[in-house]
Amino acid sequence: MTIDTLITGARVRTFDPAQPWAETVGIDGDRIAYVGPASDAPTARRTIEADGRLLTPGIIDSHNHLLLGFDEDAVSLEGATTLAEVRSRIADFAARRPDLIWICAENAVYSIVEGRRPNAADLDGLTDRPVFVTTYDQHSVWLNGAALRILGIAAGVDIAWGRPERDERRGEPTGWVTDFYTSAMTTAGLAELQRDIPMYSPERRYRKLLSSMRMATASGITTAVEPQVPLAELGLFQRALAAGELSSRVITALFHPVGADGDFRQRLLHAVQDAEADADAAGLLRLGPLKLYADDVIEPHTALMLDDYANRPGVRGRPSYPGRELVEVISELDRLGFQTHTHATGDAGIRLALDAIEQAARRNGTKDRRHGVVHVECLHPDDLPRFRALGVTAAMQPRHCSPDLVAGTWMENVGEDRWDRAWRFRSLLDSGATVAFSSDWQVGEMDPLVGLYSAATRAGLDGGDAWTTQERVGIDRSLEAYTVHGARAWHAEGDRGRVRRGMLADLVLWSDDLYRHEDDPAGLLDQHAEVTMVGGRIAHSAGGLASPTAVRAEDPVAAGTGEKHVHAH
Incomplete structure (x- = not known):
């Protein structure tokens, strides 16, 4: 032969x-x-x-935002740690690009101004055009005064893609918008973004998808899970498939927004069924899991915590769904046959997601659904064994635990007494849980070698002091998390994850x-x-x-x- x-x-x-x-x-x-x-x-x-x-x-990258790739018509704020540097980059870009109606920037950090949130005044004097800045994690947006006026926020108009913060004394918008990514991918939120912000046009999103795909394949990623695809943008992936641009396999998790009703869930179900009926022979594109949110993120104090934030007495964040509504939503999705992929970062948010999955299995009598909880940044010890017991995947990102990322805002918000709950890779693996490693590109580097290094060291890329070293994971276990566990997470162990x-x-x-x-x-x-x-x-x-x-x-x-x-x- x-x-x-x-x-x-x-x-x-x-x-x-x-x-x-x-x-x-x-x-x-x-x-x-x-x-x-x-x-x-x-x-x-x-x-x-x-x-x-x-x-x-x-490599199976179980959480990779392919749609958030680099945008050549936006300014990158990578590595900009001072307001002066941010202002310089935006001003220089605006001067070089007089053709752009909006000046967009990406990857701002929360600590750019010490002791407070950035505000519109911090962007004064750079350009007379509107400025739209996303944070590195895509969960917040920073606007200048011109943007506040054009979008109507200054006049009190609500927006569908986020929650504008307002000054407590005067009630005026500060220029900071929270809950961005949970709102931006709703039908209404995406429609407003595409109408108002050029960075979200379908063509620019498609260009980003193609760039990210090439990057994934060049990094050794053979299956990438895009964790949050609105129904309105599913066509971008189908277009890439038809054009032969999917160089690696893609699993798309369709976005289930807060407030979605039974009719919307039927639309999701029909989209998955249609995709299964018309699947490509090479198996390059697959639909199926649904993306939900249990809470937001720790840095702006919006992740749900069991106890007060260390530096905000009386503040514990909030759930993404009112009360414990998430429990009912996941039970219904489980009944319909969906696998879920739920964002949860705070210890109470993680517990809420696990409670919902446990209730779904009990109520529906389902087994081996393999629901996932994403990020698992701050895990209470009582909830650690529940991942294995419930058959829940922990979809985690090794790079996120690096001190050069979490020193400052994350560490201070959580408080030293809870640092031992941070990114518990080793403890979860030792418990027998499925831990599927991933990049969370563009929040972190896509390269899985960066993930291997971060898991092995719990140190920054500069080799500085390590943090919570008891949770280090060696190369072999990390590779297993990127392959065997990644395949198991998506019911794909029958054809990938092993040689x-x-x-x-x-x-x-x-x-x-x-x-x-x-x-x-x-x-x-x-x-x-x-x-x-x-x-x-x-x-x-x-x-x-x-x-x-x-x-x-x-x-x-x-x-x-x-x-x-x-x-x-």
């Missing part, structure tokens, strides 16, 4: 208990046809000599044997995905071992031109 491709001379980490390691993998069509020693391998039309590099299952005969040939050949960096994980940051295979085809090649694929210059990771993400909360 002659097969299509043979990868030999590799250190193959299969994650197959029957054969944990191998040196050669054979591929025929879109499937793995052989795993074992080189001496027994079949002949192949093409051979790739790995020369000791590590070969693993393709085993008969599985999809979704594979990554890394630039080195990553295990060589176990004692000094900083070396992981110098590595890359050498070859990414999706369904047996070379979807990305850096050029050293196989025919290189085209890399477009605007892809910051793929082209090596992107700025490092350094968020200072």
Whole structure:
């Protein structure tokens, strides 16, 4: 028998208990046809000599906002930690782009002004045009005075895509808008954004999707889960599929907004059923899970906490749904057959999500739905064993625990007494829970090697002091969380997540044997995905071992031109 491709001379980490390691993998069509020693391998039309590099299952990024990629018509505030730097970048961009009606900026940090929220006055004097700035986590927006006037907020008009904060004494809008991402992807919120803010036009969103897709494939990601797709934007993915632009597989989680009714849920159900009936033969695009919110985020004190915020006595945040309505919503979605993917960051928000999932299973008699809770930033010890007991996936992001991200606002808001609840990767894995690692791009770097480093060190990318080191996770367990656990999270363990005969040939050949960096994980940051295979085809090649694929210059990771993400909360 002659097969299509043979990868030999590799250190193959299969994650197959029957054969944990191998040196050669054979591929025929879109499937793995052989795993074992080189001496027994079949002949192949093409051979790739790995020369000791590590070969693993393709990375499954279980929370990757593909629609939030870089926008060439917006200014990046990456690494800007002072108001002076923010003002300088926005002013320079405005001067260079007189063609733009709105000046949009991305990735602002919450601590840009010490001791308070940024406000409209902080943006005075930069341009006479409206300015629209999103925070790095997409949960807040910062507007200047011109934007407040144009949007009608200054005159008291409500907006569908967020909650404008107002000065307590005078009642005037401050320029800060909370609850952005939970509102922006509703039907009404997205319609207003697309009407008023050019950055949210379908064409610009499509460009971002394509850039993110190329970046994912170049990073070794063979399945990306886009965790929040409004029905109105589902067509962007279908367009990319038809155009042959989905270089890796995509699972889309459709957004279920607060206040959605039975009719809306039927629309979601019909969308999933239609997609299943018209599925693409290569399995590149799949619909199914639904995205919900239990709470917001810790930095602006809007995540739901069991006890007061350490620096805001009397404040515990709020649930996204009124009271315990989330319990009823998830029970209904579970009854309809949906898997849910629920954002929860505060310890009370996480408990609420777990309560809802537990009630759904009890009420409906369902088993193995594999509902997920996303982020799990501050986990009360009493709730840790519930993930395994309830069969709930913890979809978590290793980079989020880095001190260069959480020092300041996050740490101060939570308080030192609760730091031991932060991002409990090791404890959850030790409990037997499914922990699916992910990037949360564009909130954090998409590169899974950054995730491996962060999980192994709990330190910043500069190698500074580590934090909550008892929750460190080594390279092997992290790779397992990115592959085996990622497949299990999405009911995909039958065809991906392991290197085993008969599985999809979704594979990554890394630039080195990553295990060589176990004692000094900083070396992981110098590595890359050498070859990414999706369904047996070379979807990305850096050029050293196989025919290189085209890399477009605007892809910051793929082209090596992107700025490092350094968020200072």
